[in-house]
Amino acid sequence: MKNFANLIKALDSSNKTTVKVDALTEYFKNVSPEDKVWTIAILSHRRPPRPVNTTLLRLWANELANIPMWLFEESYHIVGDLAETIALIIPTTKEHSDKSLTQYLQEIIALKKKTDDEKRAYLHENWLALNYYERFVFTKLITGSFRIGVSQKLMTRALSKAENVDEDALAYKLMGNWDPNKITFQELILDEKSSDYLSKPYPFYLAYPIEGEVSNLGNPEDWSVEHKWDGIRSQTIIRENEIFIWSRGEELVTDKYPEFHSFVGIIPNGTVIDAEILAFPNDEIGTFNDLQTRIGRKTTSAALLKSNPVILKAYDLLEWESNDIRNLPFEERHNLLEKLFESIKDKNLPFYLSERKILNSWVDVATERMRAREMKSEGLMIKHKNSTYQVGRKKGDWWKWKLEPLVIDAVLTYAMRGSGRRSNLFTDYTFALWQNNEKGERELVTFAKAYSGLTDVEFRKVDDFIKKNTIDKFGPVRSVTPELVFEIGFEGIALSKRHKSGVATRFPRILRWRLDKKIEDANCIDDLKAMII
Template sequence: MRDFAQLIKNLDSTNSTNRKVALLSTYFREAEDPDKLWTIALLSHRRPKRPVNTTRLREWASAIASIPLWLFEESYHIVGDLAETIALVIPQEKSSNKKSLHQRMQDLVALRGKPEREQRSYLETAWLEFDHYERFAFTKLLTGGFRIGISQKLMTRALAKATGQEEDVLAYQLMGGWTPATTTFEKLIYSGQEAAEKSKPYPFYLAYPLEDPPEELGDPKAWFAEYKWDGIRAQLVCRDQQVFVWSRGEELVTDKFPELEQLAASIPDGTVIDGELLVRKGKEIGSFNDLQKRLGRKTVSKKLLTENPVFIKAYDLLEWKGQDIRDRSMEERRSQLEHLFPLHHQDSERLELSPLLPFKTWKEVSEYRAHAREEQSEGLMLKRRSAPYGVGRKKGDWWKWKVDPLTIDAVLTYAMRGHGRRTNLFTDYTFALWHEGELTTFAKAYSGLSDAEFREVDRFVKKNTTDRFGPVRQVKPELVFEIAFEGIAPSSRHKSGVAVRFPRMLRWRKDKKPEEANTLDDLKAFL
């Protein structure tokens, strides 16, 4: 655990990406194999299930720190990270911990389901044995996602440096449903595991947002255009008469979408399709909210299956007849993909082709984009016909050209402190619109302002707090912001009666007085 904590501390001590990669690759050369395996697991979102809920963690930590629970909570709201708060309020600095990372992780796995008394005494002992960084790293493993500013891509690069394996090969090896219990470092890095092999998707190729006019892309004949669907990017892997569905977070989500399993019957083995997972609502495409209902459930009820059935809009073919065809051109892959269709009646509702848009000029493409929202899409995708299927986000061959967001001017009414690098700054805001002479909450937004603007709003919040509800500050309704969002749908769960998609602050309207902000009726006019 000490090496691992030292690694986290060192990673925290630099802002240079190269330095981070160097530190990680040194660790991957020097640490014990089981520790390395766990480190890879943790940095690729394979954290074991939380053995203890955070309410207990707060209670036990505040007891050890001899502070009342409310004071712990207040501190947590300021620090912005539970693990960090626990590491800070238990001010123990000398480590007497002897266990390694993998031993600690095995302890945590075993801790799940143990009686509460045992859990508590284990954690208390551990917390007091650790120094600050060990306590932070360990507790971070116990709480939410283990996000420490190291992306999986960065980790893969470091691992490639340390092992001599190709980065692309490793990206592929690290995918799939493995856990530290089902493999070893040797196996994971140097040999394909057949069982997991079957389900493995390919790394997704991601598009860059188009900022310049499309004319800059050159000859329109060299490009495909299609709608950009507002669902979840997904890979449909069909091997050995089985279907696996992967989402973009490299998460296996097959069990959440049982209706897709039957596709195994009509898609040949050795086929991997890239597409967009969407909900079908009668003849229309459901909203992103409808899709989220499917994701949020642990068990899929019959009712949900009937009301919100999913389907995939296919737009690329990555594997055909068991062959990786990613290096073939978009045009070739597309034509091979089209050969799969039409499917049988039942299956055609589960998988359909995302149509290519016919065009000769960029002007026509702009026309499609102008009407993209009417097609229930969020814009266009432009893909170079001659391009192979890449890895990760690369500039040049795939562009997303989203429709301009909808916007509305709203009043800042509540604020909360942020997390991570916004610790201790009021950066999480609630916005309201006028309705019958009062301000009605309609959205929360956390992004879109510059650091300097956030600091200015932070000072405003601190000086203009009118009431406090735990961590939430009510502020004088004075600041107006232009809020941008991608879509809007009726919602019974929201006080305003509508839910907006991906709201963020486009601009601070310093030129506007709060009474000049928009009304709820203005917002509903977008429906």
């Protein structure tokens, strides 16, 4: 644990990529194979389930610190992170622990089945046996919310340097549904096993946002244009008469979309398709809000399948006739995908092609982009016709050109403290719009939350206003005198019964502080609903 805690401290103390890669490389060269596996798992979001709920964690930490609960809660709201608060309030002793990261994680897994008394005793013993930063990391592992500023790509680069294994090969090895408690480092990284191949997806290739003028890309005839669909990016794998569906987050979601099981026996074995899963109610592309009714469900009822079916909108072909074709030019891969679609389009499958647009000028591309909301897309994907299918986010060959956000002027009504470096400031805001109530009187109705878009100076000014204009407190939430107006941007909007406003916005964020407007000038809910296509 000591080595892992020192690694996390090093990673957390720098924003430089080279420093992070060097720290990870040195760590991987010096720790045990078992700790390597668990470190890879933690940094690729394969953490063990949380064995203790946060209410008990707070209670038991408070007992050990021997302070009033109100003081713990106030400290928590100021610090903004539970693990850090616990690490700070528990006194450091002369005790120390030589247990490895692997041993701690195995104990944490076993802890889930223990009684509350056993859990309490275990936490007290180990909190007191660790120094501040070790205690912080240990508690992060307990909470299951371990996040650090290292991407899987960065971790893979360091592992490649430490083990002298090709980086792209490593990215492929780390995909899929492996269990860090059951696999060895030799099996995960060093061995080549054909049995692992059956369900394994490829690393996804990601696009960069367009920078500057789109015409800077050169000759438009060198590029392929298609719509950027707003669903769940996925890979559909058909091998040996079995189907496997992976989300971009490396979650195996085959059972959540039974519509796609009909592909087996019709789409040839040895096929891997890069596609978007889209809601398709009433035989037309739905909103992401529609798709959310299918996300996270443990079981999918017949009624839900009928009312909110899904389709696969295919972008690319990564494997064909059991051959990895990612190194073929995009145009060749898409031609094969088109031939596949033509061969099965009469089979009544929930399989659709993301069509390429033949556009001769950047003006035509810009015009097509303006049709995005009509097409139920987020904008355009622009791919070089000769591009190979690469790993991760690489600049140059694939670009996304999203629509400008929808905008509305809204009033700040509630606020919470931020997290991390903003934990001492109120930076998480709730916004409201005007609506006439049953008496015909105008009132503010909340519709969205946002916590990004302002400068540090602006956040401090808003924080100062909130502290001076708090109407009421509800735990960590403050009700604020409605006085400040902000321009809020968002990607999409849909009707929703789950929200008091009757609408749900997608990716809301602050665009600017409207110092030139009074709250009477803010928009109303009807203005928001009028944006729904």
